[in-house]
Amino acid sequence: MSAAFREVVGNGVRTVRRSTLWWSVGVVGFVIVNLAFWPSLEGSDALAAFGDMDKLLEAFGAQNIATPSGYVDGQLFALLVPLLFSAMAITIVSGLTAGDENAGRLELVHALPIGRRSVWLGRWTSSMIMLALVSLIGGLATVACLPVFSLTEVSVGRIVGAVVGCALLAAFHGSVAYAVAGAGGSRGLSAGIGILVLVAGYLAAFVLPISASLSGAREWSPWYWAIGDQPVSNGVDPAWMLLVAAITLVLVVVGTQAVDHRDIHTA
Amino acid sequence: MTTHDRTIDPVIRCERVVKRFGDVVALDVLDLSVSPGTVVGYLGPNGAGKSTTIRILLDLARADSGTVRVLGHDPRLAGPSLRSRIGYLPGELRLDDRLSVDETLRSWAKMRGDGVDQRYVDGLCERLDLDLTRQNRNLSSGNRRKVGLVGAFMARPELLVLDEPTAGVDPLVQAEFLALVDEARHEGRTVFLSSHVLSEVQRLADEVIVIRQGKVVAGGALDELRQQALQPFTVWFDGPAPIDELRALPSLSRLDVQHGTEVQGVVEGRPNELLRFLADHDVVHILLPEPDLEQAFLGYYDEPDAGPSETDGGGS
Numbered sequence: 001m002s003a004a005f006r007e008v009v010g011n012g013v014r015t016v017r018r019s020t021l022w023w024s025v026g027v028v029g030f031v032i033v034n035l036a037f038w039p040s041l042e043g044s045d046a047l048a049a050f051g052d053m054d055k056l057l058e059a060f061g062a063q064n065i066a067t068p069s070g071y072v073d074g075q076l077f078a079l080l081v082p083l084l085f086s087a088m089a090i091t092i093v094s095g096l097t098a099g100d101e102n103a104g105r106l107e108l109v110h111a112l113p114i115g116r117r118s119v120w121l122g123r124w125t126s127s128m129i130m131l132a133l134v135s136l137i138g139g140l141a142t143v144a145c146l147p148v149f150s151l152t153e154v155s156v157g158r159i160v161g162a163v164v165g166c167a168l169l170a171a172f173h174g175s176v177a178y179a180v181a182g183a184g185g186s187r188g189l190s191a192g193i194g195i196l197v198l199v200a201g202y203l204a205a206f207v208l209p210i211s212a213s214l215s216g217a218r219e220w221s222p223w224y225w226a227i228g229d230q231p232v233s234n235g236v237d238p239a240w241m242l243l244v245a246a247i248t249l250v251l252v253v254v255g256t257q258a259v260d261h262r263d264i265h266t267a
Numbered sequence: 268m269t270t271h272d273r274t275i276d277p278v279i280r281c282e283r284v285v286k287r288f289g290d291v292v293a294l295d296v297l298d299l300s301v302s303p304g305t306v307v308g309y310l311g312p313n314g315a316g317k318s319t320t321i322r323i324l325l326d327l328a329r330a331d332s333g334t335v336r337v338l339g340h341d342p343r344l345a346g347p348s349l350r351s352r353i354g355y356l357p358g359e360l361r362l363d364d365r366l367s368v369d370e371t372l373r374s375w376a377k378m379r380g381d382g383v384d385q386r387y388v389d390g391l392c393e394r395l396d397l398d399l400t401r402q403n404r405n406l407s408s409g410n411r412r413k414v415g416l417v418g419a420f421m422a423r424p425e426l427l428v429l430d431e432p433t434a435g436v437d438p439l440v441q442a443e444f445l446a447l448v449d450e451a452r453h454e455g456r457t458v459f460l461s462s463h464v465l466s467e468v469q470r471l472a473d474e475v476i477v478i479r480q481g482k483v484v485a486g487g488a489l490d491e492l493r494q495q496a497l498q499p500f501t502v503w504f505d506g507p508a509p510i511d512e513l514r515a516l517p518s519l520s521r522l523d524v525q526h527g528t529e530v531q532g533v534v535e536g537r538p539n540e541l542l543r544f545l546a547d548h549d550v551v552h553i554l555l556p557e558p559d560l561e562q563a564f565l566g567y568y569d570e571p572d573a574g575p576s577e578t579d580g581g582g583s
Contacts, residue, residue, distance in 0.1 A: 004347075007377035014374075015365050104361035108418065111325045112378045113351035263328040266318075267359050 004114040005122050011109075012096050012126025020130040023088045027138040030084065034075040035145045038068070042150065058210055068153045069233040072142070077162040077231050079206070081138065082223065083198070085166045089131050089174030090194035096123040097255075098181035098190045104267025116264075117256045124178050124252060131170055139163035154232060162231035168244050169226035173198050175251035182255025184262050197222075222247070276339055278303045278426055278457040279324060284333030286319055286481075293319040294330070295481035301474075306448060306458040308468035308489075311478035317461045318358050320478070321430050324459075325355055338426060351382060354419035358430035358461070362411055364404035371403060375418050382422040391417045394443050408435040420447055427451060427458045433467060445470060497533040499556065500541065504528045505549040516540050 064070025097120060100106050109119055142159050146152055177194035185193070205223035208214040218224040225240040279301035286294040294316045301307045311317050322328040323335055326342040326349075335342060340349045362371055372392075376383040392399060395413045406414070412435055419427055427448075433441045448458055448471050462468050468475060469489070476486040485492070497520075502508075508530045513522055518540045522532040528551075534541055538555060545553065 004378045004380060007374055010377075011366075011374045014370060015363055018365070100363070104357075104359050105363050107327065107357045107359070107361065108355065108375070108415070109378070110327055111350060111353070111355040111357070112375060113347040113380065114378050115347055263322075266322070266327075266357075267361050 002114075002118075004112075005118050008109070008114065008119055008122030009125045009129070012123045013129055015100075016092050016096060016126065016130055019092070020134060023130075023134050024137045027081075027084060027134055028141040030080070031076060031138060031141045032145060034080075035072070035142070035149045035151065037075075038071055038149045038151055041071070042068075058206065064230060064233050067233070068151050069155070069158065070230065072151065072154055072159070073162075073230045073232045076142065077159075077166060077227065079202070081162075082166045082169050082227060083202075085131065085135060085138075085170035086173040086198050087195075088134060089127065089170035090177045090191050090198070092130055093124065093127045093174040094177040094181055094187045094191040094194065096127055097178060098185055099187035101181070101265050102186055102267070106264065107266060110264050116260050120178075120182060120259050121252070121256050124175070124255070127174055127178075128171060131167060131174065135163050135167035135170075158232045158235055161236040162227060165227035165231050165236045165241060168241055168248070169222060172222050172226065172244050172248045172251070175248045175255070179251040179255035179258070182258040184258070184265070275303060277301055277336075278338055279459060280334070280336040281320070281323075282334040284320075284323065284330045284335060286316075286323065286328065286330050293481055294323075294333075297333070297478070297481060297483060299476050299478075299483050299486070301457060301459055301476075303457055304452070304455045305473045306452050306460060306471050308472035308475040309459060309461040309478065310463075310465070310468060310475055315478045316481040317478060318430055319481075321355075321358075321428055321459070321461060324428060325350065325353065351379065351422070352425045354422060354424040354427045356412075356415045356419040356427075356429045356432050358434075360411055360415040362403040362406070362414060364402070367400065367402050368397065368406070368414055369399040371414060372399070372417060372421070376421060379422050384423075387423070388417060388421045391420055391447075394447075395440055409437060409440065412436050413440060416444060416447070420451075423454070423456070425456055427456065427460075429458065430461045431463065432460065433462070433464060441467070493557075494536060497535055498538060499531070499533050500538070501554040502530045502545060503551040503553070504530070505551050509548060512544070516544060 065074040100123075106119065110116060139159060142163070143156055146154055146156070146159075173194050176197050177190040180190035180193045181187070201221045201223045204217045204221035206218075208217035218229070222244055226236075226244045228234060228236045228240065277300040279299070281297050281299045284294050284297040285292070297316065297320065299320075309317055309320070319328060323330050324337050324342060326346070329343060337345075337349060338352055342349060366374070372388060376385070376388060391397075395416060397410065397413045397417060401410070403411070403414070412433070416432060419429060419432075433444050436444070445467070448460070451458055452473075458471070460468065460471065472489055474486065474488050475492060477484050506528065508524050508528055510522065510524050510530060513519055513530060513532070518534055518536055518538075519532050520535065522530060524530055534555075
């Protein structure tokens, strides 16, 4: 890795360090607030009552909410943390690429002695470093909360798998935004398409399978590939995760190649 | 369009370059050439294609057709190795407001690699009175320009491409900028300077290129253009002004008589004919200031069919 590439990555990291800090604070707060309710809900009639709403709970990945692992899935890793991580990845990637390009902030960087592809790949790498950092902090916060909130039955290994799966899903959606930005899409378009794919994947994984005739839809969803069905309760499937990683890699290659075949936008 | 020794490879060469943005033709068969070691002013009204030309030289934009060579290389193919020899100041300089001045300059220096002498950068900052500790978001437009100037000059590149370098900066910094360009010239480096400040171009440039609607409409050594420029004059005669005889002189135009004895007008080219005429008359006073290049260039900007030196799309 050349010094110039390292600097592009470092520059990207410095650029989004404040926003990443706030994302980290938000994720930690989100984890604590959600898990803190378990001691008061454990064994209560309220959770048992939810059991009568299986179909509705499935739509939110919370069908086993009365068990410790199912509760962690339902409150965090089946839906909300993947959404948070993916939203963060889309926001940071589209901001560091299309956002900075359209604001004219990449004009001078592209005139320096470093290749276009390196600049864009460096910006993607910066985003992934920040995503990894927030994921690590979120994972550590979850593991630290388990004994505090009487969730010691939950497997730490499953938590690690769930966090990796959520981070992978986020990297995939960030890379969708990256590919669109690389092809010349604006920040709004790249983020919008990233969100569109995110929502479509959610519908395919959680909502469509409620109908028995569409139960196979989940197998077409990146959500299912990355975090499976209830990652803390059932674990994740490394083979499916590899598929997500491979598609992510393809998206990065597409975006990086595309930017080398067009004009750089100016402010 | 510029005059130079054809045995020396030009630093910048554009041949029949066309660039379109949708239906808009930004560069319409553009030909230009810049000799090594010269300071060239690149002039034209807004939207003439100056920034598009510059962005193509730096491979920020790609020409639809034509040939572009910078320091002997195709910018698209040469990539980083070519850009390491170029310093660039964009016309619309957007700094990252999330970083400080120091972080910005250090980042650019690191991306430039080993070619940057930090002591030289510190010296530039001192000369331009640039406060490194400030956040970019708190900088005035003039101070942002200073950051851009330091970035362009920091590696002492062979070619400086400066798009409106002194827009918004104070007179002291303008003076320091002039000194920096003079230093670059004395070191044999080439400066390609786009500017609206014609006095700055007059002060700095060895040659100028005038572009309008994507075509070069005039160019050459500044002295030549100065000779071609319309030169205003005023003559006070001791008695009635011989206006009919003056009107018969082909080099004079726009003649006007004031108070019966005072004649105002313009001379095209050298004023020899006028001076010979005046030598045979009783002249009280004459005012013949240096040709106003600004007026000459504004003529090129305004007229669809440019002035006497028009050479449509002609490179040198």
